[in-house]
Amino acid sequence: MAGVLLLLLLLHLIPGLATAIGSICGGGRNYKADSTYQSNLAVLAATLPSNASSSPQLFITANATASSSPQLFASASASMYMLALCRRDTTNLTACTECLNSALNYALKMCPNSRTATVYFDYDEVNALRPGCLLGFSDDGSFLSPASGTTGNGTLFQYFSTANIRGNDGVVADAVRELLRQTAQDAATTARRFATAFMDSIGRGTTTTLYSLAQCTPDLSTGYCLACLEQLLGTVTTTNSLRLGGRIFLLRCNVRFEAFMFFDDKNIRRIPSPSFLAQAPAAPTATAGKRHEVKPWVIALSVAAPVALAALCFILYHGWHLRTKGTKDKGTTLQGKTTHEFQERDELVWEMETELAEFAVFDFHQILEATVNFSEENKLGQGGFGPVYKGHLPDGNEIAVKRLDSHSQQGFIEFKNEVELIAKLQHRNLVRLMGCCSQGEEKILVYEYLSNKSLDFFIFDENRKALLDWDIRLAIIVGIAEGLLYLHKHSRLHVIHRDLKPSNILLDSEMNAKISDFGLAKIFSSNNTEANATRKVVGTLGYMAPEYAFHGLFSIKSDVFSFGVLTLEILSGKRNSHECGNFINLLGHAWQLFEEESWVDLIDTALLPNGHSEEMMRCINIALLCVQESAIDRPTMLDVVAMLSSKTMIVDKPKHPAYFTGDKEAPTTNQSCSVNDITISTLTPR
Structure with a gap:
């Protein structure tokens, strides 16, 4: 009877602050009133929401068995398993507790006496920065297994906006899928199993910006998390990806995208619009029987733009030509071009690319100061392409500096290859590239410093x-x-x-x-x-x-x-x-x-x-x-x-x-x- 009273107390005292996005009840398997299972459910219901909100990961799993209630008979069917998760960007722990209590309240109302239930809760646009949450419980021992909630459609739920993004349907759909794909990959490869991102100009001819979020329960491995999120993304159809917002849930992972900022995350990443969005739309064909008069100012702009572009290209080429002319007779001739010409040209292109790259460019003097002029005392070891030194930046951060051997025949090519590659790779089990430096013959990579050396x-x-x-x-x-x-x-x-x-x-x-x-x-x-x-x-x-x-x-x-x-x-x-x-x-x-x-x-x-x-x-x-x-x-x-x-x-x-x-x-x-x-x-x- 105590379990019943506690459940009724929860039903009447917990305010419904969040909005129920969806609920899934277990197919017809119910528990009886005053049963051990109900008592165990009450035990977890009284403690789990507050325990989850006090967890650094805003996540908790727990179970209660017959031993939780000694006065009741032990029975395998009385075992109770529960999982709770709040959105990771929240700093409002009270809101997390309120959301989980509301979710539990809703589950008990919508799935009365059900042994299995999953509820997904979130907030409306006005309260978007309050954390959403999910909560589930079951009498099945495999419920808390990481694999159980990542496969199958037993806990799958989708909710999409009724409004569409205006623009070329195919282009918009591809851009939305790319946004969600990259956000999912970021979430799976970060320790907190949570990531946010945004993409502006989501479709050609529109200024719509979409914000996205992907999250897994933090106990999942990278592989399980990504598999779970990929299953969700596999359900996104062309029609769904044209919506102005959507949410897809499984017990162990979820994704969401909206045309407004619905989270508070300092680590949000901007995902560039795919290259196909920059392609000019095809010229419209004239409609029979209709002629459109072209305004004079349109003609002027149409002529001026390509002329200005051509002039800019000439200036850039002329400047490059003057720089390379002085080195034309230097270096070893290779098929009519000099080695120095090739290197200078590559460095010029690389300099231009760094403006959009995901790494910092260090000045060579900064590197010299950090490593005390590459002193032997700071040398950590000898790599395949040159020595590695320990360095200290002015802000106190320690770095590992890889100085490529200038005598290596492919030093610059390997350097450029490595920089372009590592700058695009981020994972907790990869060494992080902090930056790089290129000045003349000096080609340098700057990594995070790892105190315990190598395996x-x-x-x-x-x-x-x-x-x-x-x-x-x-x-x-x-x-x-x-x-x-x-x-x-x-x-x-x-x-x-x-x-x-x-x-x-x-x-x-x-x-x-x-x-x-x-x-x-x-x-x-x-x-x-x-x-x-x-x-x-x-x-x-x-x-x-x-x-x-x-x-x-x-x-x-x-x-x-x-x-x-x-x-x-x-x-x-x-x-x-x-x-x-x-x-x-x-x-x-x-x-x-x-x-x-x-x-x-x-x-x-x-x-x-x-x-x-x-x-x-x-x-x-x-x-x-x-x-x-x-x-x-x-x-x-x-x-x-x-x-x-x-x-x-x-x-x-x-x-x-x-x-x-x-x-x-x-x-x-x-x-x-x-x-x-x-x-x-x-x-x-x-």
Whole structure:
């Protein structure tokens, strides 16, 4: 009876401040009055909203079982699971509590005695900056599983404005979908699983600006969050994307767009209108029987505009020509043009591009001051294209400065490649590019400084490896996997790293893994993940897939192979290049131990004894799947992230790995392969 009284009290005292967008009741499965289930529902209803609003993430999951009410009989059917989430941009915690209480109030009214209910609440345009929220409860134990609310249509709800955006329907629809797609990607790749954005001039001939928001529950991984949001975006039709606003919900994620600012987020990102919006509309054809008189001022403007444009182009060209003329006879001649001419032209174009790029341009003198003239005391290490220095900016921020070797034949090209790439990539498991500098022969990249150096600094050192317990190592493996998944599938550009190794995995102050060094990466178009051939193989012995090392063929499966090697090294604390028993490297040794069910002998002694044997064996299995000889047999990083995220997902048995027989084709000598830190910059495949 106490549960009933508490529910009635909630129904009468909680004001309906927010607006119910939608509710979904569980198909006919009800609880009885005065039952244990109702009592457990009352327990959670009394505490969950305030607990959610006091959480830093404005999110909470909880469950109550028969043990919550000792005086009642224990029963599996009495178990109660609840989830609550407020919009992440709010700073008004009271409003969050009020919204969740209103949502619960509404659920109890609209789904009386229902064992399962989901409610989506939000505010109208006048109160748009107050936080929306969602709340759900169920008696099903899988309700709180991250995967349960990200797939299927059981909790799917859509609500769209009745007014349309004026403009070219096809152009508007494509622009809206692009806005939502990029917002969803931003949300999935940020730690708070929340992102906002806006796009102005959403359609040709209109000044309409749209604002968008995407959010997942913060307990979801990047892969699960993106999969959930992509499912929502898959429901957006051409008709829906022409609306002046819309909201789409699943239990674990939601998106919204409006023609007005409906959130309060300092991290809002401007997404440029797609390039097709800048194309001029086709000239209208004359209607039979009608003639339109052209005003004189229209003719004047039509003539003046192209003349002014032509004059501007001439001035720019003339200035460029004068600059290049003085260097025409300098440098080494290359097919009728000098090296200096090509470099100056590229630098001029690059300078113009930086105005629209997503990175800062540093002055060379700033870099000199920050690094104390590149002093040896500030040197952190030597990279493939030059040394790396620690620096201090005037505001106190620490930076890592990568100074490219001026003697590198492709220094500027690699530099420009890396800058253009990294500036477009943002993920919690990627090293962040803070800026760059180019002055004459000096080509410099400025990164965030990561205090714990690189992964090899820990896992291959007998003393420091003890600092990496199992939980940290597993988190590093998962972080690398999610970073690669972002590069391969979810980034604005599809990227293959091609030189993944421990020294290119940096660790922040909390030991989170961040992938670095994208200067060797290959940029792919949107859907191109097929193997590509190159006559320049760049990578490190011991981490290169066989099809890449022997034939110059690379694909996303090349990175998967490197990830598998890296995972085995993290698990064992040994380099792949070391001879292991009868095998020339770690791969064959790991595969034999796994086949003989003696996999525990592979695990780093610093981790033993340990109570995570099943997780360890599963990681070895996944790693061996990644290093299989045939690229076709290897999983994608999406598969890898899914296997790492689920303890119940069935993992296939691996076939033998590459290089495990020690045959003559392996890119090694008969000596110990302890040369895996050698980076190949040029190699002509057979």
